[in-house]
Amino acid sequence: MTSPHPVATGHEALIGSLDLPAKVALLTGASMFTLRPEPSIGLGEMRMSDGPTGVRGLTFTGGRTVALFPNATLLAAAWNPASAYEVGRMLAEEAVAQGIHVVLGPTINLHRSPLGGRLFEAYSEDPLLSGVLAAAYVRGLQDHGVGACLKHLVANESETARHTVDSVVDEATLRELYLLPFEIAVADADAWSIMAAYNKVNGTPATEQHHVINEIVKGEWGYRGLIVSDWWATTSAAPAANGGLDLVMPGPGGPWGRHLVDAVTAGDVDKAVIDDHVRRLLLLAERAGVLGEPRERQAPVPAPDSPMRREQLTRLAAEGMTVLKNERATLPLARGATVALIGRHALETIDMGGGSAQVNPPYQVSVAEGLTALLGDAVAVTDGVEARHRPVPAAAGFAVHPVTGEPGVQVSVHAEDGSVIDERHAASGVAMIGIDDDLPEPPHAVRLRARLPQGGKLQVGGIGAGAWEVRVGQLVERFELTLDSGDVGEAVLRPPGGTTLADAEPGDLLETEVTLAETAGRGRRGLYGLVARPAPENVDAVVARAVSAAQDADVAVVVVGLTEEQETESVDKTTLRLPGAQDALVAAVAAAARRTVVVVNAATPILMPWLDQVDAVLWAGLPGQEGGHAVAATLLGDIEPAGRLVTTFPAADEAGPAWSVTPVEGRLEYTEGAFVGYRGHDRGPAPAFWFGHGLGYSTWEYSDAAILDGQGHRLAVTVTNTGGRTSREVVQVYFRPTDDRRPVRLVGWQAATVEPGESARVEVATDPRLWRYWDETRAAWTPLPSQGRIIFARGLGDVRATLELSGR
Structure with a gap:
């Protein structure tokens, strides 16, 4: 089988100088994270690293000390492509310092079900938001000489039975939702590589997906880059090679090698297919500076604990934090007030998710450390109830080396x-x-x-x-x-x-x-x-101590959340409820305190049975190594938490348009089609908090909404800051078609920072890729009928203006 869309690189002489075994040898990694050099053609060793929240390097655990970034959902909640670009640039700096050529990220699978264990690595439930932020992140990396790797292609939205699950998705949904972030990042940023997932898609392993990889990605999109397998995902030789996979990881073993040579010799794989795989590998090597004359990549890089990194990581975490509720102007906290800071997550703040996203940071700042640094003796810290079910490694101060006395x-x-x-x-x-x-x-x-x-x-x-x-x-x-x-x-x-x-x-x-x-x-x-x-304490005693502390303070700040048990690779959640007795802790404190603020230290939705009892809720994500400083800065208003949710928060378990992540007889059917997240909730049931919701620290009026081009592709609205402080507003534009077979969708957004009492005219250019649909009868993209309603909103639960679109 010949590759239908071979890439042109100008490396034909190099490829022609290699025999078949030498070519095939290049198509499997040399180790866990390195690719084979080939001195005869001037090809050096290429190095990859996991990288969604930091560039760990060539080891899975430990390794050198590196900066720990806020997680993807927190970064995405800023709705700010400039910040995504900055993160890519910073990660490129971290990669160059370690001699890394490709960072394995961003993760741009969608938040189909809030039970997905790996959602913390992926930006959002919306394909446009995910794609635009991914493209900016990719440009930030690649503009500075380090390759990005979009992952995981495709329909890889959950972790249960992840090596064997068959994601069953109709063609229109696959293209309009799950492939769209990849399409945007390829078209707008030319990502150098893409990772094929573990799962099957409509019966075929993602590493053998001729339809997706060859026909769509390499064919329709004209993609020039490399398709690499997820680690240990490849289980075949000829089917994967013919299906468009270019590189098997990790190495040095694997299913290719001699088996792929034999498949070519037997005529099961065309030599041209092998040449195209090698061509794409050499293009990646050339881009990364390891083909021919080595590229000088060393540059001064801020240390992970330097003042520059501290400022960047604090700011990036804080700007995505999201005010979900704020009654009686409880937030920001008044300096001079006494604060009872309560909760296990206040002392042991969770700054990163589990699995391949973990890195070895120089430190991790807890909320207790961050708030005490700003308020001193005005803060009284009280531990909370246990939040984990599984044991955790030796706590700091409880284990030292028996000979040297070092911690550990x-x-x-x-x-x-x-x-x-x-x-x-x-x-x-x-x-x-x-x-x-x-x-x-x-x-x-x-x-x-x-x-x-x-x-x-x-x-x-x-x-x-x-x-x-x-x-x-x-x-x-x-x-x-x-x-x-x-x-x-x-x-x-x-x-x-x-x-x-x-x-x-x-x-x-x-x-x-x-x-x-x-x-x-x-x-x-x-x-x-x-x-x-x-040893664990009695829950009643812990709660009683927290209640006593809350009664003695002007305001109680309770920090609750999830841990790496729920937000991790390889396992999904079974409920959105907080683990342990955290809900009971919040309810007891709220009943005793003058005012209660809840900080949610989690990357993904949780249930809040105590929501009506508390005054304010701040969603803080997994905020990285400066997490405690970022939370403290937002609680006190030193940095506005102007984030907007990137995932809809259901009001109850099973109250979402897509829920189950458990395959039935090996199949996970995406029966909800395109009605995922807010698109599905638009038809009911109403969620606790909508995608796009976020209050910030000001209030806003919208006026003079207008369609500038008659088609809905260019829009404008005036926003007026009616509060008492400078604030950032995110103007979101949705289109709800008249045809109810097609879901409401985000078509564009634009942010504006406005002084108190001032107004700004905000123009929004919508994305043309949202004004089409996949016609399965014609097997082609077709313009979306433009009859419907343009919606200006702060999430669909807070619509500020609507305009009718009557069609062309």
């Missing part, structure tokens, strides 16, 4: 005969075994040892699949931890944990040993850690 854990890896094959210090309390390391023998057991500086009643144990023995003082506890699925990601991203309670004396030695379990047919590998932390 001593780790030794043993072969089957008991010999030590690796030793390391794990400052985080966890170690990745068999992923990033090159061990001389297969690992059989891992021992983790730590000294306990503090005594008392402790929770101790281990994390990771296998047979465990835990010893501290007189206690010896044995248990076995097993994996729930065959997904290798479970052993790495959500390993099981087991704990017990122990009475420890200060200085006691905690020793654990685990005999490793096989992991999804990939040998003994995974994440292993030691648990050491204070």
Whole structure:
């Protein structure tokens, strides 16, 4: 089978100098994150790194210290392409400093169901917003010499059974929604690479998608870049190569190599297909500066803890934070007021999601640290209820290396005969075994040892699949931890944990040993850690202490949220309810406090049964390493939280147009079609908060809405800041067709910053890609009939002006 749309690069002589095995060898990675060099044609090693919230580098865990950025939904909530470009530029700087050529991001799958575990990595539920922000991010990276990788192509909106699920999507929905962000980022930014997903699409693996990859992306869009597999996603040779996949990751093994050479020799894959894959690889290498004369890429890069990075990361996090409710002008907080800051998330603020988005930051600022830095003794901090179900690694101050005394854990890896094959210090309390390391023998057991500086009643144990023995003082506890699925990601991203309670004396030695379990047919590998932390307290006692603190203050600020248990790769949520007794904590504090502010430390929707009881709600996302400083700055009004929601918040579980993320007999059917998120809620039921909702710290009037071109492609409205402070307004324009078979859709937006009492005339140019639909009968794009209503709104729950569009 010949590729129908070969790319032209001018590298024919280089390709012609390689024999078939040499060409095929280039099409599988050399390691976890590197590609093979080929000195004979001047091709150097190309390096990739995960990168949605920071450039981690060539290892999956640990690695060098790098800046931790706010998560994608928080960045997107600013509705600001300039900020997305700035993030891309900053990530390019971080990549160049590490010799990274391609950053694996942005993630531009849509928020189909709010249960999706990986939504925190993806921008929004809307294809236009996602696509425009992705294009700006890509330009920020690539304008500075680092390639972007759009992911995950396509219909990869949930994590349950992610390696086997078949996403069943009709052609119109696929093109109008799920492919549109990719189309925008390709057309407007020429992204250098795209990642093919784990799942199937309409029965065919995403890595073998001739229709999507060859016919649409490389064909209709004229895409010149490289299609790379998600890690371990490729399971075939000829079908994937013919389906348009250019590169298999990771390496050095995989399903291609000799099998692909044999497929070409047998005539199952045309040599021209291989040449096109190599051509695209060489184009990426040329763009990244590793083909021919090496490009000088070194430049001064701000340290991740430098004043410049602190300012940038604080500002970027704060500008996406969103005021969901603000009664009695409770926010911003008045300086001079006493504050009871309550909640586990106030002390242990969650700054990043789980999985491949995690990095090793220089520090993470908690809300308690940030607010205390600004208000000092006016803040009284009180811990809250437990928010996790699974054990977490040794808490800071509860485990030190038994020999050196450094914070962390001593780790030794043993072969089957008991010999030590690796030793390391794990400052985080966890170690990745068999992923990033090159061990001389297969690992059989891992021992983790730590000294306990503090005594008392402790929770101790281990994390990771296998047979465990835990010893501290007189206690010896044995248990076995097993994996729930065959997904290798479970052993790495959500390993099981087991704990017990122990009475420890200060200085006691905690020793654990685990005999490793096989992991999804990939040998003994995974994440292993030691648990050491204070024993959990009684919930009633915790809540009573919080109520007492709230009664003694002018205002109570309760910080609640999710953790990496819910917002992570490889697992979806089962409910939007806050974990643990957090809802009961908020309700009790609200009943006792003079005023109550709730800060939601989560990237995705939650339910708020206490909403009518509190005065204000601030959605803070996963705010990155400067999270506590950003939350404090917004609470006090030093930076306006002018964000707008990027996901509709349902009013109850199952009260959304698309809900289930669980395949039925292997199939996940997108039966809602194009009616996702706000598009579906427009037909009911009404949500708790609409996509696009956000109050900021001012009030606004809209007037003189107008259609400037007669077709709805150019619009204008005057906005007047009727509040008492300078504020940023995001004018959102939607089109609701008369034909109710087609959903309402965002067609454009424009922001304006206006002084108090002043007005601004805001013009909005709508995107022509939203004024078409896919006609399945004709198998072609067709102009959308322009009969309908133009809506100027602050989310569809706050419509400010409407204009009738009567058609051409």
